[in-house]
Amino acid sequence: MNTEIIIGIVVAVVVVALLVLVVGLVRARRRRISLRDTAGDPTQTGPREVDRSGGYTAGGGFSFSQGGGATATPTAPAPGEKPTTPDRGEWADLPERTETDGQPGVGDDAAIPRDSAQRGMTDLSLPDPDLYDPPATPQDPDTEVDDGTTAPDDLSGLTEAPAPVRIDEIAPVDGRLHRLRGRLARSQGVFGKGVLGLLGGGDLDEDSWEEVEDTLLSADLGSATTTAVVDRLRAELATASVRSAAEVRELLRSVLVAALLPDLDRSVHALPHADTPAVLLVVGVNGTGKTTTVGKLARVLVADGRRVVLGAADTFRAAAADQLQTWGERVGATVVRGREGADPASVAFDAVAAGVADGVDVVVIDTAGRLHTKTGLMDELGKVKRVIEKKTKVDEVLLVLDATTGQNGMAQAKVFADVVDITGVVLTKLDGTAKGGIVFHVQHELGVPVKLVGLGEGADDLAPFEPGAFVDALLG
Numbered sequence: 103m104n105t106e107i108i109i110g111i112v113v114a115v116v117v118v119a120l121l122v123l124v125v126g127l128v129r130a131r132r133r134r135i136s137l138r139d140t141a142g143d144p145t146q147t148g149p150r151e152v153d154r155s156g157g158y159t160a161g162g163g164f165s166f167s168q169g170g171g172a173t174a175t176p177t178a179p180a181p182g183e184k185p186t187t188p189d190r191g192e193w194a195d196l197p198e199r200t201e202t203d204g205q206p207g208v209g210d211d212a213a214i215p216r217d218s219a220q221r222g223m224t225d226l227s228l229p230d231p232d233l234y235d236p237p238a239t240p241q242d243p244d245t246e247v248d249d250g251t252t253a254p255d256d257l258s259g260l261t262e263a264p265a266p267v268r269i270d271e272i273a274p275v276d277g278r279l280h281r282l283r284g285r286l287a288r289s290q291g292v293f294g295k296g297v298l299g300l301l302g303g304g305d306l307d308e309d310s311w312e313e314v315e316d317t318l319l320s321a322d323l324g325s326a327t328t329t330a331v332v333d334r335l336r337a338e339l340a341t342a343s344v345r346s347a348a349e350v351r352e353l354l355r356s357v358l359v360a361a362l363l364p365d366l367d368r369s370v371h372a373l374p375h376a377d378t379p380a381v382l383l384v385v386g387v388n389g390t391g392k393t394t395t396v397g398k399l400a401r402v403l404v405a406d407g408r409r410v411v412l413g414a415a416d417t418f419r420a421a422a423a424d425q426l427q428t429w430g431e432r433v434g435a436t437v438v439r440g441r442e443g444a445d446p447a448s449v450a451f452d453a454v455a456a457g458v459a460d461g462v463d464v465v466v467i468d469t470a471g472r473l474h475t476k477t478g479l480m481d482e483l484g485k486v487k488r489v490i491e492k493k494t495k496v497d498e499v500l501l502v503l504d505a506t507t508g509q510n511g512m513a514q515a516k517v518f519a520d521v522v523d524i525t526g527v528v529l530t531k532l533d534g535t536a537k538g539g540i541v542f543h544v545q546h547e548l549g550v551p552v553k554l555v556g557l558g559e560g561a562d563d564l565a566p567f568e569p570g571a572f573v574d575a576l577l578g
C-alpha cells in the first residue's frame with residue numbers, strides 16, 4: 103500500500119470520528135433541560151430573570167353569588183359512605199382520603215403541637231336536640247323559654263350590639279389584594295427553587311424523581327396528589343419536547359393548576375335572596391382563625407356595599423364574642439351575641455331573625471370548635487343549622503383550616519366535614535408556612551373547593567383563592 107492510500111484512510115477515519123462526536127454532542131444537548139430562559143431571549147445566552155416580587159396577586163376581586171342553600175341537615179355519613187366530591191375530571195383516578203395516620207381526637211387544639219400536654223376540655227351541656235318553636239320576636243324579654251321544646255332560657259341573654267359609630271376605613275378590594283404580595287414567600291422556596299431546580303437539572307434518573315416526590319411531600323401536597331403530579335410530569339417530560347427552563351416551568355404550572363381543579367365554583371354564596379339574607383355558617387377547630395375570618399369577610403362584604411349582621415355563636419369563650427364585637431364595630435356590621443355559655447343555636451337563630459327583620463344582605467355566624475366528641479359536635483352544629491333553617495336556608499358552610507397544622511389539622515377537618523355539609527374551605531395562615539401544598543391536599547381529602555385564603559393577621563389579609571394566581575405565586 104502506498105503512502106497516499108494510507109493518508110487517505112487516516113483522513114477518512116478522522117472525519118468519520120469527528121462526525122460521530124458532533125452528532126452525539128447535539129443529541130445529548132437536546133435531551134438535557136437547562137435552566138436558561140429562552141423565552142423572549144433570541145440569543146439564549148442570559149440567565150433567566152426571576153421575578154422575586156411575585157406573591158399572591160389574585161387577578162379579580164372577591165366573587166359572591168347567590169346560594170341555593172347548603173344541602174341537607176348535617177348527618178354523619180353511613181359507614182363506608184364517602185363525602186360528596188366534586189368532578190375531578192382527569193384527576194378522577196386519584197385515590198380517596200389516603201392519609202389517615204396520626205389521627206388526633208376532636209377537641210385537640212390545632213394551634214398546639216400534638217405531643218404537648220393537652221388542656222382540659224369543658225363539657226357543654228347540650229340542650230335536647232328537639233327543635234323549639236322560635237319566638238316571633240327573639241329579643242322579647244318576656245319570651246317563654248324551655249330548653250328543648252321552646253326557646254332556651256339563655257335567649258334572654260341575647261343582646262344586639264349598638265350600631266357602630268366610627269368605622270375603620272376600608273381599603274378598596276383591588277388595592278388591598280396587591281398588599282398580599284410576597285406573603286407566600288416561604289412556600290416559594292420549595293416549589294420555585296426545589297422542584298423547578300430538580301426538573302431543570304437535566305436527565306432525571308430514579309433518584310432525582312424520588313427527590314421531586316420528597317420535595318412535594320415536604321410541602322404537604324399529600325401522597326395521593328404528589329404521586330399523581332409526579333406521574334403526570336414524568337409522562338409529559340417523556341413525550342413532550344420540553345427543553346428550556348421556561349417550558350419546564352410552564353409544564354409544572356399547568357400540572358399543578360390542573361391538580362387544583364380550577365373549574366370548581368369558588369364564589370362565596372353571600373348574595374341575599376328575595377326576602378331573606380344570605381346565611382353563612384363558619385365552623386372549624388378553635389384557634390384556626392374563625393373569628394378573624396368572619397371579621398375579614400364582613401369587611402369585604404361591607405366594602406361591597408352589603409349590610410351585614412354577625413352572630414357570635416361561639417358562646418364557649420366570652421372573649422370570642424368580644425372579639426367579634428370589636429370586628430363589627432371596626433367594619434360596620436351589627437353583632438348579635440348571647441351571654442357566655444348560652445345555647446349557640448339560640449344566638450344563631452336570633453342573629454338570623456335580626457337580619458331578616460332588618461332586611462340586611464348577609465348574616466355570618468361564628469361558631470365554637472371546642473367539642474370533644476363527634477356526637478357533641480354533631481349535636482351542636484346540627485342544631486345550629488336546623489334552628490337557622492326555621493327562618494331561612496343556610497347558603498354556605500365554610501370550614502376554617504389552619505395551614506400550619508398540616509396532617510393534624512386535616513384529620514380534625516375531616517371530622518367537621520363528616521358532621522356538617524361543608525361547602526367551602528378557608529385556609530388561614532398560609533403566610534406562616536412553607537407548606538403551601540396543603541391547598542392541594544385539603545381539596546383532595548375534603549372534596550370541597552378552597553374559596554378563600556388568609557395571608558396574615560391584618561384586617562385586609564383575606565384573598566379569594568384562584569388556582570392560576572396561587573400556583574404562579576408558589577413558583578415565584
Ligand SMILES: Nc1nc2c(ncn2[C@@H]2O[C@H](COP(=O)(O)OP(=O)(O)OP(=O)(O)O)[C@@H](O)[C@H]2O)c(=O)[nH]1
Pocket residue numbers: 386387388389390391392393394395416419422470471530531532533534555556557558559563
Ligand atoms: N398569620 C396569620 N394569623 C392568623 C390568620 N388568621 C387568623 N390568624 C390569627 O390566629 C389567631 C386565632 O384566630 P381566631 O380568629 O381567634 O381563631 P378562632 O378559630 O376564632 O378561635 P376560637 O375563638 O378560640 O375558636 C389570632 O391570633 C389571629 O390573628 C392568618 O391568615 N395569618
